[in-house]
Amino acid sequence: MMPLLDLRHVKRLLCIGAHPDDIELGAGGTVMRLVEQNPDLHIRWFVLTGAETERAEEARKAASLFTAGAGEIKVEIHGFRDAYLPWEGEKVKLAFEVLKNDFSPDLILTHHDDDRHQDHRLISELTWNTWRDHNILEYEILKWDGDLGRPNVFVPLTEAVCRRKADQILDAYVTQRSRSWFKKENFLALMRLRGVESNIDYAEAFYARKMLW
Numbered sequence: 001m002m003p004l005l006d007l008r009h010v011k012r013l014l015c016i017g018a019h020p021d022d023i024e025l026g027a028g029g030t031v032m033r034l035v036e037q038n039p040d041l042h043i044r045w046f047v048l049t050g051a052e053t054e055r056a057e058e059a060r061k062a063a064s065l066f067t068a069g070a071g072e073i074k075v076e077i078h079g080f081r082d083a084y085l086p087w088e089g090e091k092v093k094l095a096f097e098v099l100k101n102d103f104s105p106d107l108i109l110t111h112h113d114d115d116r117h118q119d120h121r122l123i124s125e126l127t128w129n130t131w132r133d134h135n136i137l138e139y140e141i142l143k144w145d146g147d148l149g150r151p152n153v154f155v156p157l158t159e160a161v162c163r164r165k166a167d168q169i170l171d172a173y174v175t176q177r178s179r180s181w182f183k184k185e186n187f188l189a190l191m192r193l194r195g196v197e198s199n200i201d202y203a204e205a206f207y208a209r210k211m212l213w
Helices: 022-037 054-066 085-102 118-130 159-172 184-197
Strands: 012-017 042-049 072-080 107-111 136-139 153-157 202-207
Touching: 012 022, 012 118, 022 042, 022 054, 022 107, 022 136, 022 153, 022 159, 022 202, 042 085, 042 118, 054 072, 054 159, 072 085, 085 118, 107 118, 118 136, 153 159, 153 184, 159 184, 159 202, 184 202
Parallel strands: 012 042, 012 107, 042 072, 107 136
Antiparallel strands: 136 202, 153 202
């Protein structure tokens, strides 16, 4: 198939995650590919929860690993309460508005709006509500809820990048290793599945509501 998106045109990237590790799980390989193709890439790494815990240190370490080689990286981790973002919606929206006035991205990576986690759904909704005329790709998060869907955008990745993604997630997020699903083979399996669906070996998958060609 002919690719419609040219990632080389992305110079300013906004990555949004409700929790530490969301961005890496959903779009870590794509971020690394963007950095490789665009050495001058400016990245904003915006996480809504975890500021007051040891996960903040993990998130900063992971952001450093996944954005290594980028021209500029700014990591912002907020201290909203995990699992309660919908009930703090006004304050979260204000944080988005501040970010909007400070950074205008070429591409935004955020949560899928049909994700079963309430925090993820709110972040997706507010992303679209805040950046109404930007390019937005919604990533997926593997978890026990069984909410994987039918994405319509696939970013090809090499096996080396996929293994690097999985290794870096496990290296950075020590506190999550006890979770039954937080395994290297699971991370690789999802990317292999999405690769099969796009007739390549490995891929990350996204949802695009609108595309301008």
